[in-house]
Amino acid sequence: QVQLVESGGGLVQAGGSLRLSCAASGRTFSSYAMGWFRQAPGKERELVAAIAAITWSGPRTLYADSVKGRFTGSRDNAKNTVYLQMNSLKPEDTAVYYCAARFGSGLFTTDGEYTYWGQGTQVTVSS
Numbered sequence: 001q002v003q004l005v006e007s008g009g010g011l012v013q014a015g016g017s018l019r020l021s022c023a024a025s026g027r028t029f030s031s032y033a034m035g036w037f038r039q040a041p042g043k044e045r046e047l048v049a050a051i052a053a054i055t056w057s058g059p060r061t062l063y064a065d066s067v068k069g070r071f072t073g074s075r076d077n078a079k080n081t082v083y084l085q086m087n088s089l090k091p092e093d094t095a096v097y098y099c100a101a102r103f104g105s106g107l108f109t110t111d112g113e114y115t116y117w118g119q120g121t122q123v124t125v126s127s
Contacts, residue, residue: 002026002116004099009121012089016125020084022099022118030054030077033102035114036084038095038123048097049073050107051082062107067093089125096120 008020020036033053039045051073052060061073072085082099100114108114 002032002101004101004116004118006097006099006118006121009097009123011124011126014089014091014125014127016089017085017087018089018123020086020097020099020121020123022082022084024080024082024101026080028103029080031103033104033106033108034073034075034082035100035102035108035111036073036082037098037100037111038093039098039120040092040095043095045098045111047109047111049084050109051075052107053105060107062109086123089123091125091127093123094125095123097123 003025005023012018031053034051036048037045038048048064050062070088075082098120099118101116102114
């Protein structure tokens with residue numbers, strides 16, 4: 001069982017930055033692929049970033065086109081934590097952001113592929 005707890009959400013003006021954190025329980029965090037998703041009111045949940053479990057070739061990430069160049073996903077296995085650095089925020093980034101995890105290598109892009117979910121953290125970007 002893996003428990004995920006997000007933090008770092010809040011209210012920010014357009015153009016500003018936030019860093020989300022997701023702390024995970026468990027002793028095999030490095031073996032879990034992680035994902036950041038978001039869900040805006042009236043919309044379906046969508047992938048923001050997928051972060052692969054650490055492999056011999058180094059970290060791998062994949063981003064939604066809407067956040068490429070603005071958001072950066074990373075992980076610190078020593079701290080059992082994954083991060084989402086969000087820069088140049090736009091009002092359309094307003095959503096509840098969720099952290100998700102699943103065991104295994106690879107990059108996973110759909111919410112159905114993830115096993116564990118955090119409770120979500122609200123990000124609101126004002127214009």
